[in-house]
Amino acid sequence: MNELLCCPGLRVSRKGLRRIYLCDDIPVETLRSAMGTPGQLLKRSKKSTVRRVNGWVLKSTHGAAKHTLHRSRYRRHWVAAHHLQRHGVRVARPIAFVEKRLFGIILENTMVTEYLDGYRNVEVFMAALARHGAGRDTVAIFLRGLADAVNRLTGCGACHADLSGKNIFTRDGTSFVFIDLDAVELGREYTRALRLKNHIQLYDSFCDILSDTMLVPFIQRMIPEGSDPRVWLPEVRRGQTERRKRLEARRERQR
Numbered sequence: 372m373n374e375l376l377c378c379p380g381l382r383v384s385r386k387g388l389r390r391i392y393l394c395d396d397i398p399v400e401t402l403r404s405a406m407g408t409p410g411q412l413l414k415r416s417k418k419s420t421v422r423r424v425n426g427w428v429l430k431s432t433h434g435a436a437k438h439t440l441h442r443s444r445y446r447r448h449w450v451a452a453h454h455l456q457r458h459g460v461r462v463a464r465p466i467a468f469v470e471k472r473l474f475g476i477i478l479e480n481t482m483v484t485e486y487l488d489g490y491r492n493v494e495v496f497m498a499a500l501a502r503h504g505a506g507r508d509t510v511a512i513f514l515r516g517l518a519d520a521v522n523r524l525t526g527c528g529a530c531h532a533d534l535s536g537k538n539i540f541t542r543d544g545t546s547f548v549f550i551d552l553d554a555v556e557l558g559r560e561y562t563r564a565l566r567l568k569n570h571i572q573l574y575d576s577f578c579d580i581l582s583d584t585m586l587v588p589f590i591q592r593m594i595p596e597g598s599d600p601r602v603w604l605p606e607v608r609r610g611q612t613e614r615r616k617r618l619e620a621r622r623e624r625q626r
């Protein structure tokens with residue numbers, strides 16, 4: 372048994388075509404019942420459907436008739452969630468991971484996590500701070516906490532390929548929770564290019580609301596020692612302009 376998939380506090384069970392990895396305190400019947408409930412749709416995309424069923428979020432990756440060689444990719448969310456939890460990085464609590472497979476082919480998988488009730492993503496949170504006329508100090512404290520949370524995430528061997536503010540949640544602006552962990556790779560070197568990509572994603576989340584007076588210290592807090600901010604920040608700004616163009620072109624195509 373892969374220790375990353377099943378460790379103390381977790382169990383694995385098989386039901387028909389399904390293999391279920393589950394926290395010990397969750398009855399398998401409760402999980403089955405949630406999986407059979409339509410709940411409230413949170414997001415549907417080409418690759419996945421995300422829905423809320425009571426206190427849980429179920430993210431199903433469908434049409435994934437990929438060979439088992441690709442299995443580790445589909446298990447990333449579950450494995451990363453446990454790794455991050457163990458390292459004190461806040462994530463939506465992983466409840467279960469269900470693989471539906473036939474002859475070694477994964478037909479569908481579902482990641483079940485705790486629903487972050489009362490939380491908002493940090494873009495929405497920041498917009499609310501601005502609307503309510505929050506002062507510079509309040510915004511600076513918020514951004515400092517966020518940068519520290521990102522540093523904790525990247526400091527424990529996790530690379531998040533989609534570190535947009537839409538994937539970071541907060542309730543109080545001081546503590547931060549990461550979601551969308553299928554974009555997390557463990558044990559991959561956090562290269563300059565990956566770090567830059569993350570900073571572009573984060574800068575893009577706030578640059579319509581905040582000026583560089585606030586954003587430069589934010590980005591600087593996540594730059595490794597020895598990097599020159601006079602080189603790094605122009606690269607972030609350039610990257611953000613390109614990212615925005617790309618996203619807008621994609622949105623246009625989808626209209």
Ligand SMILES: Nc1ncnc2c1ncn2[C@@H]1O[C@H](COP(=O)(O)OP(=O)(O)O)[C@@H](O)[C@H]1O
Nearest residue numbers: 413414416421428463484485486487537550551
């Ligand atoms: N644990 C959670 N608690 C509350 N909302 C969530 C949670 N997980 C996902 N969501 C909501 O569902 C949306 C889509 O989930 P996400 O995992 O980010 O999927 P995608 O890969 O399509 O971006 C998120 O942007 C968020 O609004």
Ligand SMILES: [Mg+2]
Nearest residue numbers: 537538550551
């Ligand atoms: Mg997302």
